[in-house]
Amino acid sequence: xxxxxxxxxxxxxxxxxxxxxxxxxxxxxxxxxxxxxxxxxxxxxxxxxxxxxxxxxxxxxxxxxxxxxxxxxxxxxxxxxxxxxxxxxxxxxxxxxxxxxxxxxxxxxxxxxxxxxxxxxxxxxxxxxxxxxxxxxxxxxxxxxxxxxxxxxxxxxxxxxxxxxxxxxxxxxxxxxxxxxxxxx
Ligand SMILES: O=P(O)(O)OC[C@H]1O[C@H](O)[C@H](O)[C@@H](O)[C@@H]1O
Ligand SMILES: [Fe+2]
Numbered sequence: 364x365x366x367x368x369x370x371x372x373x374x375x376x377x378x379x380x381x382x383x384x385x386x387x388x389x390x391x392x393x394x395x396x397x398x399x400x401x402x403x404x405x406x407x408x409x410x411x412x413x414x415x416x417x418x419x420x421x422x423x424x425x426x427x428x429x430x431x432x433x434x435x436x437x438x439x440x441x442x443x444x445x446x447x448x449x450x451x452x453x454x455x456x457x458x459x460x461x462x463x464x465x466x467x468x469x470x471x472x473x474x475x476x477x478x479x480x481x482x483x484x485x486x487x488x489x490x491x492x493x494x495x496x497x498x499x500x501x502x503x504x505x506x507x508x509x510x511x512x513x514x515x516x517x518x519x520x521x522x523x524x525x526x527x528x529x530x531x532x533x534x535x536x537x538x539x540x541x542x543x544x545x546x547x548x
Contacts, residue, residue, distance in 0.1 A: 403445025481533025
């Protein structure tokens with residue numbers, strides 16, 4: 364994802380509206396944008412008839428450029444595909460850079476994978492999830508209302524989505540009787 368502002372930018376107060384969303388560009392990802400991510404391909408194909416919005420990313424007007432600290436608020440709408448919770452595509456930063464997430468509303472989790480072992484950080488309003496450099500990351504809505512989080516990341520980190528398609532994320536996150544059921548794959 365990229366924002367529409369080029370550096371240098373002035374010091375600024377970032378203003379959030381009543382829904383606490385930054386005023387910058389919004390990226391919408393529909394089910395059809397999530398090809399190859401859900402295990403149950405038949406269920407994914409069936410969902411394309413309606414092609415619902417799975418998540419939206421609203422960015423602040425800070426450029427994705429070296430030295431900058433862009434922020435975004437992602438809203439993942441609730442739902443499942445073949446028992447698997449709605450989730451983001453997931454990516455790794457081509458330049459190894461850390462990132463922080465802050466849970467704002469709803470419940471979910473941050474799935475991390477270093478290519479060897481997966482980690483799961485449950486997220487609720489007020490939780491800070493830390494993504495160390497070199498870990499792929501994906502967010503999952505494990506509840507029945509929208510899950511929203513703020514992300515802050517170095518502007519030169521970049522997004523590699525192919526890595527996740529090639530390597531997976533270590534776990535699939537399904538709805539279980541007592542909350543999320545993490546299945547190795
Ligand atoms: O990029 P995705 O894996 O689709 O995740 C959606 C978004 O989540 C967070 O907000 C990240 O900071 C964004 O950089 C990312 O674009
Ligand atoms: Fe990231």
